[in-house]
Amino acid sequence: MNLKELGFDAFFREDLASSGAGGLEPGRVVFESRNRYTVETEGGPREAAVSGRFEYTAAARSEYPAVGDWVALRPVEEKETIRVIERVLRRRTCLSRRSPGRGADEQVIAANIDILCVVCGLDGGRNFNPRGIERYLVMAAASGARPVLALNKADLCENPEDALLTARSVAGDAPVYLLSAKTRRGIGELSGILLPGVTAAFTGPSGVGKSALINALLGAEAVRTGATRADDMRGRHTTTHRELFPLPGGGLVIDTPGLRELQAWGDGNTADDAFADIAAAAVSCRFRDCTHRDEPGCAVLALLREGRLEQERYQNYITVRKELEYLSSLQDERGRRERKASEKELSRLIKRYNRDRE
Template sequence: MSELERYGWNETREAAFASSRAKGWTPGRVSLEHKRMYRIWTENGELLAELSGKLRFEALGRDDLPAVGDWVAVSARDEEGKATIHGVLPRTSKFSRKTAGGETTEQIVAANVDTVFLVSSLNLDFNPRRLERYLLLAWESGANPVIVLTKADLCPDPAPYLEQAEAIGLGVPVCAVSAETGEGMDAIRAYVTRGRTAALLGSSGVGKSTLANALLGEARLAVAGIREDDARGRHTTTHREMFALPSGGLLIDTPGMREIQLWDVGQGLSETFEDVVAVASGCRFGDCRHEREPGCAVREALRAGTLSEGRYRNYRKMEAEAAYAARKESARLQAAMKRKHRR
């Protein structure tokens, strides 16, 4: 197996790269992004790369620029250890969120990921509503989600947490692990075999860096403790980076995210809240708003207690949030097209 194949290169990507190879460019994979500089893994080693002027000019938004995990076409200057990025290959998956704050733009957290590990800890910081948000974005990304509950060695009774996670996941694998004792780690390693890519996503302090170090087999990432008053953690990872694992797989570690604003989650919403959608399909009217309409199956399920009030409220909240983000993005893209035509 070549180095590129170890990084996830395959026949489909080779076919998509044919026109770029005809121009003398070579493929590489982004392992680190920092202030518009990129570290690229290529067949001939690691290169430091920057964007070509044409690629930067033609980009309408962040989605058109490389992110960690992306495959790119580069003109390599191996003797200098540098390269220029000319294009981004089609993505098989893309985990995105709205940028934090008031600006309505997309932030790509990781690309071309096979498995998304949604990491939460077995302590007071376990938050079912936040886990639903992560699960929604994971489904929309095109990758397969796996819920990972860490710090099993510190939890005397993990069963209630497992039950809540399984109820939220609706068939998504749930693993309770301890990076300290090794409990459950074999189940995690099975998802990151040779040529496969996984990403760690979760809030600060849930044990992502500790889990990554256990998979790497060495303490390469900094680890910080949690606050005793609320079991929340401090940021230790400050950027997104991809690592090669001893197993031959690849792991993308990401900074902890307290603010998870939604971005383009149409299909993911129905997959994450499959139970809510199933109940709603029993309403008398197809356009039922679940407020005062007669024959509303959702209101009846809420009264009967067969549908969780908190889960339903979170569904409506994220539905409205996603619709708002879609409207803002549509307006932003139209403005970007006008600016491009003027230039």
Template sequence: MTTLINRKPISDHIEQLRRLGLDDHLESQLELSGILHDNIARVLSVQRNLFLVSNGRDEWLCTPSGRMLHQQQEYPVTGDWVLADDGVVKRVLPRRTFLCRGESGSRGKNKVTVSREQPIAANINAVFIVCGLDRDYNLRRIERYLALVYNCGIKPVVVLTKADLHEYPESFRDEVESIAFGVSVVLTSMIDGSGTDELHSYLGCGQTVAMLGSSGAGKSTLTNLLYGSDIQATAAVSRSVGKGRHTTTVRELIHMPQGGMLMDNPGIREVSFYADGDGVDTVFSDIQELSGLCRFADCSHMREPGCAVLKAVENGELPLSRLESYRKMKREMEYVSARSEKSADRIEKERWKDVTLSIKRMKIRK
């Protein structure tokens, strides 16, 4: 009889966790690990060393355990699932996806790329790359966002806001589709609400979506549009410089009426890479395809004879600006890859150093 009484609350709690983003993958991992649903919570926002967490029934503030303060790789970020007890986050559960970028302030200097990671969110199903059809519109920046999202193993969706500023906004969508192969490109307008039905499909129960874009791109306005009421502060874009202010200052997961979670994100001025992956090759699949026709297998597409990529530029089939964007991102990703390999080597050396010290201790004891 006791078992029958307890079944319904457990079922209700799982349903509440699903509204927080619990999916079948995580649920199966919890069962395999023997972790009870009552012990987990999701990080809704992070402010310095305080985390707002929720278990679907209650929300409360937590602090990190002492161990987490010294292990940044295990430090909770918005979207993490955690084990929390007595107001302390004890452990971060394995992440299915991790959205991150390189630290800002390095591009344009002598550094090839950045060396520090800036976490954005964890356990994200899709990313809305938000771009306004005003001065914010930039194909090269959209390419960088796409590469960043693909590197993190997450599905991108390009959302073009402020479509009402143009008589024929479809031309912008066609242009983005020409460089974002296989990616959904959605036109939206706060005037008539166009595009919202298509975006609602990404916000169902168990789904979590993050938004990326520049300040003033319309992320907070889009949040209000999708929610159906004004829940996020917005600000006008400066007419003189075409830039917006940071109306969103904290990354916070928002419960959406559709059943999923949406994370607004402070505006990003620089799109720098940190995670290694095949994002650049995916974004520039047209150049990758042309590369197979080059005379030399290791063609750099700079000056080599018989280069199919350079020929496509000469014939007007491939814009030079796109090739230059590819070259630049390829250089950055080569640096990221080399840095990752170096880190792996260092970890291996430290592991063997620990083994050597252990052996020495054993000899001393004998």
């Protein structure tokens, strides 16, 4: 594929050039499985792995290539289809979540996406839930990608217009699409925003029809889909890998596995970006560092009292903010530990140096 069609532009070109990476060729990661990557290049797809130097110098898992990343590739002698990944080019956007389990590790879901398509299922199960949508909008805010909401399975819903209103009430500026992968309702509209060179990642719980929507956009059954459980409409985690597909219309879409849990990732402002109404009110709080929990003169609590802010939405905002605060305290603590360790290492080296001189 030609690089421009894959989304390559001046941003990545300059980063490749600035690294002085002479002789390296750019490519985009379209598939990853167990540290093996498929990278699309000007000359076609290549199989790749990171270099020994990359492994040695990487400080965190999140620095490894993810689907959507642009990477600098070195050829391998006499192996036409194999490449070594020397470097991950600077990410324009980065979709992450907190790694499942304890700790403060970042798990990169996809890189360099322009649009995050948050998919819900209107099949009467638990796959349509405003609080869940709010969490996905927080994830979008942290990524730098523009969110859109996709309400799929409209064919299974008696009052899709009600769902549309509910979704709009939490969507902020994000557009909401009423869709059906089955009847193709809304598919033309959605493909209208997936312009040439634009990358969109699809996320949401298992079984909502992320892969089915991608098939509908591709106009082919390229991706495997799986039945939902009859009792609660939950999916069976059919998609197990992230993968990037070029659309006939020139856009690029990334399918991702359904998420079981979504712990917030981001910094202090991320929650405010996703809850714009609360952030706008907070400007009028008496204290600049108001936490909107019990302070006098809190404009957010005033909204709540006046019934202009839904209790559940407010509660979700507070919960997400607490999660983000906890995350940043874990990160601070880790930073302190790492600094201490490197100071220790340094004093060991100085001691040894002095000893050697004696």
